[in-house]
Amino acid sequence: EVLANEKAQGSRPANEEVDLDELMDDPELERLHADRIAALKREVEKREAFKRQGHGEYREVSEGDFLGEVTRSDKVICHFYHKEFYRCKIMDKHLKTLAPRHVDTKFIKMDAENAPFFVTKLAIKTLPCVILFSKGIAMDRLVGFQDLGAKDDFSTTKLENLLVRK
Incomplete structure (x- = not known):
């Protein structure tokens, strides 16, 4: 057997x-x-x-190019910043890391000082301000670091998870 x-x-x-x-x-x-x-x-x-549409990288756009950039892509994340603000530099670092990871979303930034029309139109009062656009329409925003624990040392993953949920 x-x-x-x-x-x-x-x-x-x-x-x-x-x-x-x-x-x-x-x-x-x-x-x-x-x-x-x-x-x-x-x-x-x-x-x-x-x-080819500028996805996969984090780049600066001018006020004149902003509308075209936002309307030509389904998903856009735009950081309104001031070059002298420390927290804007922190946000820049994180968004630069996220852009290549999320090629389906365009990541751009715009100097708020050089974009008075859109700062007024979008009612931006606090910097950094990250606005999420869907098909050219502002859907949500991240103002300062209040949703990130109001601390400067948040992780890129924490920001990524927050943006994905929004």
């Missing part, structure tokens, strides 16, 4: 090899593989299209 079990177990790997060979020629498996390759190609093309 023990010998019969060992013999049966010994023959299993050979059977499994045959099954794997049969699977390799399976038209359903080939179709799934082709579908996956096509999906990956679409994902790469989508990522490249986002990069």
Whole structure:
């Protein structure tokens, strides 16, 4: 009986090899593989299209370019800053880290001193101010560090989680 079990177990790997060979020629498996390759190609093309629109990087825009930048992308995060404010520099550091991680969202910044029209239009009173736009419409905002524990030493992950929830 023990010998019969060992013999049966010994023959299993050979059977499994045959099954794997049969699977390799399976038209359903080939179709799934082709579908996956096509999906990956679409994902790469989508990522490249986002990069052509300025996604994947954190860059400064002028007041004249702002409207076009915000309306040409579905999701935009804009940091209104002042070059002398320490907390704006902290926010800059975190957003610069997040931009390459979230290629589906455009990350931009604008000097509030050089953008009086939009500062007034968007009622920006406190800096740093990060505004989240969806299809050109301001949907939410992060004012100062109040949602980040009102401390300067918050983590990039904490900011990332907050922005994803908003």
